[in-house]
Amino acid sequence: MANLAETKGMILFTRDYKEKDQLVKIFTESAGKVMFYAKGLHRPNNPLRSATQPFTEAIYIGSLKQEGLSFLNSAKEVHPFRQLQADIFLNAYGTYILGLVDAAIDDHVYDPALYHFTHSALKLLDEGYDGETILNIFEVQMMARFGVGLNWRACGVCGKTTGIFDFSSKYHGILCQQHFDHDLHRYHADPRGIYFLRMFANLSYDKIGEIKLKAETKKEIRKILDQLYDEYVGLHLKSKKFIDQMTEWEDVLKRPEKPEN
Numbered sequence: 659m660a661n662l663a664e665t666k667g668m669i670l671f672t673r674d675y676k677e678k679d680q681l682v683k684i685f686t687e688s689a690g691k692v693m694f695y696a697k698g699l700h701r702p703n704n705p706l707r708s709a710t711q712p713f714t715e716a717i718y719i720g721s722l723k724q725e726g727l728s729f730l731n732s733a734k735e736v737h738p739f740r741q742l743q744a745d746i747f748l749n750a751y752g753t754y755i756l757g758l759v760d761a762a763i764d765d766h767v768y769d770p771a772l773y774h775f776t777h778s779a780l781k782l783l784d785e786g787y788d789g790e791t792i793l794n795i796f797e798v799q800m801m802a803r804f805g806v807g808l809n810w811r812a813c814g815v816c817g818k819t820t821g822i823f824d825f826s827s828k829y830h831g832i833l834c835q836q837h838f839d840h841d842l843h844r845y846h847a848d849p850r851g852i853y854f855l856r857m858f859a860n861l862s863y864d865k866i867g868e869i870k871l872k873a874e875t876k877k878e879i880r881k882i883l884d885q886l887y888d889e890y891v892g893l894h895l896k897s898k899k900f901i902d903q904m905t906e907w908e909d910v911l912k913r914p915e916k917p918e919n
């Protein structure tokens with residue numbers, strides 16, 4: 659039996675279905691990820707049209723089923739993340755974040771903590787905080803949702819928590835400098851990159867304003883995260899490839915100096 663329900667949710671994606679209908683995947687606060695069937699979304703006067711745009715949060719009303727398709731009837735309190743919708747770079751970060759959410763958990767799994775974490779990430783992107791930092795925090799904390807538990811807290815050999823560290827797959831976590839010889843295949847990563855990933859692994863998004871990273875440090879963090887995701891998660895999302903290309907273009911084009919005025 660399906661019951662009519664109201665739930666806060668964020669649009670994950672929409673897909674055309676038949677001629678005039680659409681499938682709308684929504685990450686709901688109260689029922690996890692749900693695939694909805696929405697009728698007549700192509701009609702310009704359908705009030706659901708704005709509520710089903712990418713990067714929108716709203717209260718969605720419909721019949722929720724545990725199995726098969728749920729039906730989307732209406733929406734209220736529609737809140738679009740306008741900068742995310744308009745800016746191609748922010749759009750890319752947001753798309754990747756939602757892609758990770760969609761890949762990491764099964765449908766219908768109640769996960770309000772992840773809902774609020776995801777909402778914070780999108781909100782901060784929308785408010786103009788540093789996109790790469792927001793994304794990196796999301797990626798490192800998201801690994802737990804993929805079932806990957808890494809020890810960022812202390813050296814896997816001696817338990818030391820301060821100093822210079824590297825990442826070791828053998829220990830599924832960090833090694834202090836004194837114990838680098840315990841794993842010859844350690845990442846040989848930049849210590850600053852490891853330092854920030856240790857911080858990001860436990861950082862709350864309300865502290866994001868305090869973090870300012872140099873471009874080269876961001877590159878090191880990116881390198882380590884790519885290695886971790888390759889090794890432990892093995893996802894190949896199109897949206898991530900797009901971000902990589904974007905970074906390459908930026909390097910090639912190098913933004914011109916601002917003219918003086």
Ligand SMILES: [Zn+2]
Binds near residue numbers: 813814837
């Ligand atoms: Zn140690």
